[in-house]
Amino acid sequence: MSKNKLLRMDNVGIVVESLDDAIAFFSVIGLKLEGRGKVEGEWACRVTGLNSQNVEIAMMITPDGHSRIELSKFITPPTVSDHRNAPVNALGYLRAMFTVEDIDEMVSRLIEQGSQLVGEIVQYQNSYRLCYIRGTEGLLVGLAEEIGGK
Template sequence: MSTRLENVGIAVRDLEEAIAFFTDLGLTVLGRDEVSGPWAETAVGLDGNHARIALLQTADGHGRIELFEYLHPTALETAPTQPHEIGMHRIALSVDDLDAALEIAARHGCHPLRGVADYQGVYRLTYLRGPSGILVMLAQATQAGGGAG
């Protein structure tokens, strides 16, 4: 059996805000839709499921994020995930210029949780809170062959 990662789905408070953040960081919107009805209820396992969605892709064509904003039922606010909590943790993006990516994030009101770290001279990286409290890791390889991990 062959398996590949299709995308990572993230529920957001404001779809347009999240799209703006990720497209400013270099992702491209592949498509948008509004989903509801019996097929969506069955697929998601949620009665009355009605959401606006957008599929975004990284510049290399390998990474995809599906953002969704619930119209019904009303989305439930939760406390932002902490780095040490079990469960869905973060999204990691490799960037070729961490300083430029941080300037873009700052324009969206998103700043590093604690600054930029150096991992053994291989990566410069940081965690920040993106739109809707999404934990985002930005990493820049500082040696040949590096990528976010």
């Protein structure tokens, strides 16, 4: 009997109110818009378990081409809960972490766009400088700059 082997992680899904604002936010971080379109129909409802859905999506990809974020704006059915501004110890999926070249420069650019630094930029041993940023619609992302072994 062969074992099931994980091949890769394709993407993380994030539901948003404004695709344009979310695309702009993740573009500042460095992701590129890979595509945009609609997801609807019987097949989609069977996958998600929703009786009827009409969703506009945008796929954002990292510069290395290995990671994606799928941004979804539900037209129907309406969203049922909102935990975008939940603190970091809330249950459920919370944030995506990105490695950046210059954390100070990235934080400055994100703050100029209206994001807020959560806590402060801290150094973890001689490995990383890290922080959390709350961006458009309260979305939480982590930023990490590798400092050891450069």
